[in-house]
Amino acid sequence: MKKVLIASGVAVLAFAMVAGAATSTFTSNLTVGSTGPEVVALQTALMSAGFNIPAIASGAAQKGYFGSQTKAAVAAYQVAKGIVNPGTGFFGPLTRNVLNAGGTVVVAPVGCPVGYTCTANPGTTPVVSMTGSDGSVSVSDSAFVSSGQNIKKGETKNVVAVKLQATAGPVTVTHVDAHFSVRPWLFFSQATLTDSSGRVLATKLLGSINDVTEITVGSDYLVRFDGLNYVVAPGTNPDLAVGVSVLAATDKITTNGMTVYAGIPISAIRTINGLGFSDSLGGIAFSTNASGVGARSFTLSSTGSVADISTGISTASPSTQVSQVVSATVPTNNVTLGMFSLKSANNTSTLQSIAFNVTTSPVFLQSEVLSNLRIMIGSTSYGAITFTDLGVATFTNLSIPLAQDVWTDVKLVADIAATTTDVTVYSVLDASTVNAIDSTYTQATVGGLAYASATNDQTSVNTLLTINSVSLSVSSTPCTVTQLLAEKANSSVTTAAAFSCTFTLANNSSNDLFVPGNVATFLYATTTTPTGNASSTITAIAPMLSIAGDSTASPIAYYKLPNRGSRSFTVTGLLQSRGGVTQDERINITDVQYGTTNTGLGSHITSGLTTLTVDAVLAPKN
DSSP states (O other): OOEEEEETTSOSOOOOOOTTOOSSOOOSOBOTTOBSHHHHHHHHHHHHTTOOOHHHHTTSSOTTBOOHHHHHHHHHHHHHTTSSSSOOOOBOHHHHHHHHTTTOOOOOOOOOOTTEEEEEOTTOOOOOOOOSOOOEEEEEEOSSSOTTEEEOTTOEEEEEEEEEEEESSOEEEEEEEEEESSOHHHHEEEEEEEETTOOEEEEEEOOSGGGSEEEETTTEEEEEEOSOOEEEOTTTOOEEEEEEEEOSSOSOOOSTTEEEEEEOOTTOEEEEETTSOEEEEOSSOOSSOOOSTTEEEEEEOSSSOSOEEEEEEOTTSOSSOEEEEOOSSSOEEEEEEEEEEEEEESSOEEEEEEEEEEEEESOOOHHHHEEEEEEEETTEEEEOSEEOTTOEEEEOSOOEEEOBTOOEEEEEEEEEOOOSSOEEEEEEEEEEEEEEEETTSOBOEETTBOTTOGGGOEEOOOEEEESOOEEEEOOSSOEEEEEEEESSTTOOSEEEEEEEEEEEEEEOSSSOEEEESSHHHHEEEEESTTTOOTTOEEEEEOOOOOOTTSOOSSSOOEEEEOTTOEEEEEEEEEEEOOSSOOEEEEEEEEEEEEESSTTOOEEEEOSSOTTOEEEEEEOOOO
C-alpha cells in the first residue's frame, strides 16, 4: 500500500540568491532597537526600492537606528513581495533571503521521501532537511522563564518556555502554538518566539481577533507561529520561549497585578524528522494552572510607563576633582564640566530636553565665566538654548536616541572666559527636566518616579579651573640631614640637626607665576604631633641662580616661575631637641604657595608632599 504523508512541514518554497542582484548581503535578524551598518544598508535598500522612511527622508533622523518607521517600511516590503501578509516588520531569514536575492522570490521544488506522496499545506514555507535519520524529540520543563513575574505596560518579556531534546537524529520544528488565558490582542501588540540563544524564530502581530484562534471564549486563545524551520540536533537541548510585548496604552488591565496564564500545551509543537514523519508534542493540557511542563503565570501591572529613564554619573567620569588649566588672557575652549549617563528601560526612547545647574566658587554671574554650553553625545554636539546668570543651562528641541537598557554618556562642555582667579565648578543634571518620548510615543518617567523627584539628580565631580597650574616633583629622598650639631664642641651628645629639602616646581600654564622669596611665606611646615616642637623650623631658601623676572631687591622678594618652565628649590632648616628627652623629631612641609603676581600669593599645593619630611632621633644635651 502506498503511504501518504501530509507534509505540513515539507518545503514548498525555497529562496535562492540571485548573483549580483543585491548591493548588500544581509546576515543578521533586525528589529526595533537594532543599530549598525546592516540597519543603514537595509534603510538604503528600502528607500531605493520606494519604501519610504519619512524621518530619514526629511533629514530629521540619520540612518542606522531601526525604529517604528523602518519597521513599517519592512512590513510594506514584505506585503509587496508576497513574503508574508500582513507584514510583520521583523527583518528575519525570509525577508533577508529575498532582499539578498535582489527582491526576487525563486520557487524551487523540494523532493519527497521515496515511497511517499507529499501534499503541502497551503501557505507554509518551511525548508526541511531530509537526513534519512529516524529522530525524535521530547519536551520537558524549562527554567528559562519563571512563573509569577510582573510585566509593566510597554515591556517585552518572555512568559513561557519549554526545553527540547532530540535523539537518534535531527528533528525540525515547523510550528509552535502558544495559549493565553486572556484575549491577546487587547493586552499585547505582538508575540515573539525565540530560542535560548536569543535567536528570533518568528514574530506574530496581534492586532485583532483575526490574529488568534479562540479555543474557549474568555479563557483560551491560541497564537500560532508557523512556517518554521528550526532544527533541533541531538546534544543541543535548546529552550523555546514565547514572549509578549504589552501594549503601552490599554485600559483592559483591570487590577494592578492582573494574573495571566500562558502555555505550550499538548500537541502545541509540530515536528518532522529526517524520514519525513511528523509528530505533535507539548506540555500539559492548558488551563488556569501555572504548574507543569509548558505552563506559566505572570501578572500585568496597570501602572508604570513604556520607557523609564535612569540617570547616573558616567563610568568614564573621574572619581576626584579635576584641574583644568585656563588662560588669563584668552578664552579656553572645550572644558568638560561633568560626565553623566542616561538609560531607557523597557523600551527605546528619544531625549527631547534636559537641563543642568552649573555652580561656581567663588560666585560669579555665570555668563561672565562660562559660555557656549553644550552637551556631547559621542562626537555630536547639541547647544544649550538658554544659559542664565544663575547657572541653568537648558537644552530643548533635541532628538537624541536612547537605546533600551544601554547607558548613553552625556558630557557637559563649556568655553571658559579669560580669568585671573582660580574657579571651582560643578554641575548637576536636573532629573526633573528630563523629557523623553519612547518609541510608542508615550511620555517616559525618570527613575520610576515623578519628574519632580530630586532623588535622581546627579552631581558631577568638581572641575578646578586654574591659571595657576603648578606641579611639584621630588627625588626618592628629597630631604636629608646635613649635619648633627652638639651643645658643646667637645660633646658627643646630639642636640640639633641641620637639614635640607629639594623639590622642583613646574609651571604648566601659559602665564608666568611667582613664588615668595621669604621662606616663611613660601612654605608652611608642621612638626611632630601631638605636642610638636616649635623650635624646629625651616629657616631659608638656599641661594640659586637668578633669571630674568626674579626680584633684584635684597633680601629677594620673589622668584619667577616662567610659563611652561620649571625651577628647583632647596630650603634649609634645623631640628631641635626637647632638652632632657630623647625624642624622634620630625618636620613636614605641608603647603607650598605661589601666585599670579610678584607677591607669589593666591594658590597652594597641599597634595603630593608626604615625602618632604625630615626625621631624626635627637638626644638631650649634657
